[in-house]
Amino acid sequence: MDKIVVFETYYNPIEANIIKSKLMDADIQCFLTDENIITLNPLYTQALGGVKLHLFEKDVDLARSILQETIPTPETSEEEKGEYVCPECGSHNVGYVQATKRRFSILTMLVSIFLLVYPFSVKKVHHCFNCLHEYD
Template identity: 70%
Template structure:
């Protein structure tokens, strides 16, 4: 019996579907979990650990080779100055998302408490998904 493993995790369901389609085109059977939940409510991304890509353990090396070719092409593109990298660790896994630390300022918090509503404005920052650094 073949063992199914979590090959990779993604914080963006669109990116997960692109990688899944690339592997399926190459003949590797795979599927995503937690995709629908995170698509419906993106705030659950951190709690669920992202969208998980599952595949058979026997196909893991082939999948790495296929995605390695794609990653090499992306790295050439990023060397041209097109990609964003984390200043803390140098990782290219950076997104412009809602802040996880200090996301509400004092005015938003006070107004939200007075009106008894969820804060209506949150800061957006560049967030590294590898080292969790925000800038």
């Protein structure tokens, strides 16, 4: 009888399902545990130890080799990749996120104070995670 082992644990159920699907496509039988409870209540992730991917012990080496394969991609320029470059430091570590410095406009703040609610409109900007510069 083959022994079933915990191959890996994931803190994101979506990532676990992607890996499971990739292994199932390669005819490696596997299943996930604790997926449903963590999907329903993500706060249980640490308590349960994440989503566990189980498979047969004989398939561990094959699974590792499948997951280490990388698909070669053609070279593309920076404009085609859609990457942004920070004008201050030249870093590519830039994301389009909620503003940290000037979050709310004056109109949003006035309406929020008048209605006694948290500001409902938030400004999004390009934010460099290296030098913390924000730009539109």
